[in-house]
Amino acid sequence: MITSHPTSRKMASSQKQACRHLAISALILVSFFVDATSSFAIHPSKSIHPSPSLYGKDQKPLYVASKSVQQTSLTKLCATESSTSENEIPTETTTKQPHVVILGGGFGGVNTALTLTSLPFSDDTKPRITIIDKKDRFVFLPLLYELCVDDASVDEVAPTYKDLLSGSGVDFVCAELDGIDVQNNIVHTSSVESSSREQVSYDALIVATGAEIDLKSIPGAEEFALPFYTVDECFELKRRLSLFDEARKTKEQSKPVNVVVVGGGYSGVELALNLSERLGKEENGVDVTIVHRGNDVLEYATEYNRKTGTDRLKKAGVNVMTQCSVTEVVPASISSSSDTDSSSSLDRYKCIVNLQSKDDSSPTSPSSIDADILLWTAGATPPNPRKSIRNSLLPRDQNGRIVTGPLLRAKGLSNVFAVGDCSRAKQVPYAATAQVAMQQAPVAAWNTYATLTNQSPDISDEGKIKLLPFSYANLGEMMTLGSDDATISSLGGLFQISGESASVLRRLIYAVRMPTARQGIVAALDGTNRRVKRKRNDGKNGKRRRGTKVIDWK
Structure with a gap:
């Protein structure tokens, strides 16, 4: 029987380690060339x-x-x-x-x-x-x-x-x-x-x-819907999430939180997946629904990112309702059995979202859905x-x-x-x-x-500087799919990656793309520190994934 020499095994191990370092270096190199598409891409x-x-x-x-x-x-x-x-x-x-x-x-x-x-x-x-x-x-x-x-x-x-x-x-x-x-x-x-x-x-x-x-064209949307486009809107959403956390501790919120996200583009899918993870750690924690008037979610994404994003929606149990539009948002009927401050604060945002199918001949399609939190990522023209x-x-x-x-x-x-x-x-x-x-x-x-x-009087006609036309180069797109999950497609599909490694690379790319080097260092250090702390706190607790229900309005 032929056995390998210990020195050969060490050399093979060193070669594997070198390959890993080479792969990591390649990913980092790509991060400098990929001009990160905003996850807030709005067609x-x-x-x-x-x-x-x-x-x-x-x-x-x-x-x-x-x-x-x-x-x-x-x-x-x-x-x-x-x-x-x-x-x-x-x-x-x-x-x-x-x-x-x-x-x-x-x-x-x-x-x-x-x-x-x-x-x-x-x-x-x-x-x-x-x-x-x-x-x-x-x-x-x-x-x-x-x-x-x-x-x-x-x-x-x-x-x-x-x-x-x-x-x-x-x-x-x-x-x-x-x-x-x-x-x-x-x-x-x-x-x-x-x-x-x-x-x-x-x-x-x-x-x-x-x-x-712009929410003014949809009756009730301006009152109940919360866009997700500014820091103020982000903090308002965090405040509402904290109210649900408090209600759960006092057993005032025993039912799943109904989150409705209007818009199935990049931002809608990313927001839905992150909220599903944020609120869904407990049993019956959250029901997230995406309402999209297009035929498919992520219809303008690359094929790889669209497939990866759709797969994550199914695993996270996010309900996807396509080919429908919001026609009106009305207040929900509130029970008077609870008088606590947190309940009254939560009740203020509860609403009913009325929908209209593209195909009016579909009588089985739901005409309305309840929402504890209504988020708006689509345009209302x-x-x-x-x-x-x-x-x-x-x-x-x-x-x-x-x-x-x-x-x-x-x-x-x-x-x-x-x-x-x-x-x-x-x-x-x-x-x-x-x-x-x-x-x-x-x-x-x-x-x-x-x-x-x-315009300087000292410059001659021959010395004038030529103005440059703008030419756009689509260098790729990235999406967050959760705290430790992302998808990246770049270089015309030659570079595609998803999962935790994509999540790490995405944060690295964004650190590189910060406006200043100092801000890039802040982003890199903060992102790394938080990831390490989260891993330490999470331990070996897995993430519960549920099945999905996709409703096609056809």
Whole structure:
């Protein structure tokens, strides 16, 4: 009998270990090339509206400034401490230094600002850069699910602009956007704290205000439905989840929690799976239902991610109702047998969701479902576009997004650019995802740099800098499927991975994709620390998975 020599076994073991290290290194290398698609990917067909701030208050045209606003005196803005020595951002330039104003501090706005600081401006064209946003925190949207279920910290997912932009040379102003006077290059704002109106002049403007879900077209949705798109909405959901936790401890909530998620896209599926895990650790813990008007959930995802996501929904016991739409949301009938504070707080959100099938000839389909928590991740579009769009000085599509050319520049305006969800390229419409905004940011920054540099009187025609057209490259997409589960598809399907290794890699990629290196380190350390603690606390307790019930409205 031939036996292997101990030295040979050691060599084989070393080779296996080397292969493992090589595989891990390859995954890490891929993370640097995969431009992570936002898990909040919202396809244009869902018609999310640009942020209401684009229209001004009371739905009046945003870009037509009133005389009363123009005559308002300049006072101190509600600004956080920035990289300058003073909190107040001057609204009138006393020198020839150009001023670049960026409206919106999301992926597009922040990455554009930081890219601008790295471009080789000359001394006479180097601009002041100011980001204006009504919130004081940047939000890394794809990790909002982790923040909701305590798998991530606020510092990782939503750092303050003060911390994020410290030392970058970018100023931040916390203010509401009232309007833009594009003829005089003036942005009109209102202080968040005092509501005093201000004027901010600019030499170049980048609009990156993002989008917000509109619930007004569905009766009752605005009252009962909770969108999941901001830090405030995330904390509100966490508060409601804590109420159910307290009710369970006091035996006031003995029935499963009914969670209804409207929208079966990326965010709807991710939210449903994370909540199913969060609330379903106990027997009869939760019943999660996805309501989707399309034929299939994740219809715009890659085939691999769609198959993986659908499989996880079945294992988690998430009910999927396709080919139906929400027509109305009404209050649920509440029993008066319980008078505790927690019960009254829970009862306030209970509702009945009325549905309509695409196929009205399906009498067996349920016409309504009960909801303890109603979450909204789909767009609800008014039947007619807002009238104020027609009076806007910027070209808009039927959903109110700014129409841009290949240079990301608004038509007819050489110094106004638009990126992200609030914009739409005229030639090729792009999906409203973080990946698109992050790829548009360096192009918008370069074209702003070229525009300001070319305006210098010292530059000759031969020395003028060429503006660059935007070209989108779909580098892949990632989805969270739970605390230790995810799916990644990249490089045209050449790289596909799911499970716990994908979950680790996803967090690593997002750490790399943070706007600053310092924030990336915070994300990497926090994510690793929480994963280790969770593994230690969970021990060997398995996760209970239940069967699913898929209802096809056909």
